[in-house]
Amino acid sequence: MTITPIDQAYRANGTSGRRPVLEARGLTKYFPVHLRRGGRQVVHAVEDATLALPESGITAVVGESGSGKSTLARLLAQLITPTSGAVLLDGAPAPTRRRYARQVQLVLQDPFSSLNPVHNVRYHLARPLRMHGLASRERRRGSTGPDGSDLDRRIADLLDRVALTPADQFADKYPHELSGGQRQRVAIARALAVRPRVLLADEPVSMLDVSIRLGVLNLLGALRDRDGLSILYVTHDIASARYLADVIAVMYAGQVIESGPAAQVTDAPAHPYTQLLLSAAPDPDRAQPPSLAGRGAPPNLIRPPSGCRFHPRCPHAMTVCAAERPAAIEVAPGHSSACWLHTPGLTPAQSRPLPGTRGPGGPGGSGGSGRDTDNEALRAPGPTPGTQGPGEEK
Numbered sequence: 001m002t003i004t005p006i007d008q009a010y011r012a013n014g015t016s017g018r019r020p021v022l023e024a025r026g027l028t029k030y031f032p033v034h035l036r037r038g039g040r041q042v043v044h045a046v047e048d049a050t051l052a053l054p055e056s057g058i059t060a061v062v063g064e065s066g067s068g069k070s071t072l073a074r075l076l077a078q079l080i081t082p083t084s085g086a087v088l089l090d091g092a093p094a095p096t097r098r099r100y101a102r103q104v105q106l107v108l109q110d111p112f113s114s115l116n117p118v119h120n121v122r123y124h125l126a127r128p129l130r131m132h133g134l135a136s137r138e139r140r141r142g143s144t145g146p147d148g149s150d151l152d153r154r155i156a157d158l159l160d161r162v163a164l165t166p167a168d169q170f171a172d173k174y175p176h177e178l179s180g181g182q183r184q185r186v187a188i189a190r191a192l193a194v195r196p197r198v199l200l201a202d203e204p205v206s207m208l209d210v211s212i213r214l215g216v217l218n219l220l221g222a223l224r225d226r227d228g229l230s231i232l233y234v235t236h237d238i239a240s241a242r243y244l245a246d247v248i249a250v251m252y253a254g255q256v257i258e259s260g261p262a263a264q265v266t267d268a269p270a271h272p273y274t275q276l277l278l279s280a281a282p283d284p285d286r287a288q289p290p291s292l293a294g295r296g297a298p299p300n301l302i303r304p305p306s307g308c309r310f311h312p313r314c315p316h317a318m319t320v321c322a323a324e325r326p327a328a329i330e331v332a333p334g335h336s337s338a339c340w341l342h343t344p345g346l347t348p349a350q351s352r353p354l355p356g357t358r359g360p361g362g363p364g365g366s367g368g369s370g371r372d373t374d375n376e377a378l379r380a381p382g383p384t385p386g387t388q389g390p391g392e393e394k
Contacts, residue, residue, distance in 0.1 A: 020052040021230045027085035045071045047254045056228040060245035068254040069234045077106040105191035109203040111183035115175040122171040128193040158189040181212035198230045242266045253309040260335030270337035320350035
């Protein structure tokens, strides 16, 4: 079963009627774990994830630590091999590694670790140009060919695209001479060197000071608007996802549980976990302290819970939640949620609240399904409609 059917992913990303640049279809990744006594189990890192990245669009993947966001990004970058499922580029199976890297690039979370400290900025930007045949391996100043002044021009253009100007002041600097935001801009410039069509940004601002995060987010937005890049923005900060992204996909315990237009997902969350994320997000317009209705901790992905993986923490869990995995239900145009609360036709036995959950008479109450009450609770908005993420108007 696919959590988000591919046609819903097209609509959620605003790509109805045209094919996306990059697709994940039913991607699954299990990591083997070898036990001391000789046994062997697997970590269910990503399970049956389907996603579509359109041209000139930003799709945010949001979730807490350990939800599988970074693993999904690495699967899309072809850095790790999926256990099952497929990665499609322009609707066809992904090509060879070098050809694929020309089209899809990954920006890692920590720029200080991803940049070699013994080489300067010029080296980091020249290397991908040379490896992919976009510049000669020799560098002779004053040359008119691709190997002298042309290489310098390409490097200067890359630095200008990420707002590191004047270029000659940054090209000969080493990573330790740059600020965190400048290092991340160099990492983005290196990814742009091969002129990719897709940029996978794995938590690109989480290592940066709050004061400089907005500049990097605005840079990613400019790359979408100006260059038509398709961008996957991986983050645990749903407020920044609302500010930057066109579409938000929420992951929990390795599964995509909700996806839709960014404003709709944040203003009218359809899944209890998304509502929990929003209640924990800072909101300067919130008059009252956040109400965190969820309980417990993320599950053990070696032995994940049966049925819906969020049911041990869900305040609205019903009997069916522990027994069967929910299918994605379209709750609004392009907005889907994998939650039994949105599934019609449940029997009284299936909709009976689990012990300890919010029933009609309080926790563990009985006497009716309580599904109407639960659905009203899920319709409560997250951040105030119309508010943006960090800093300024989108």
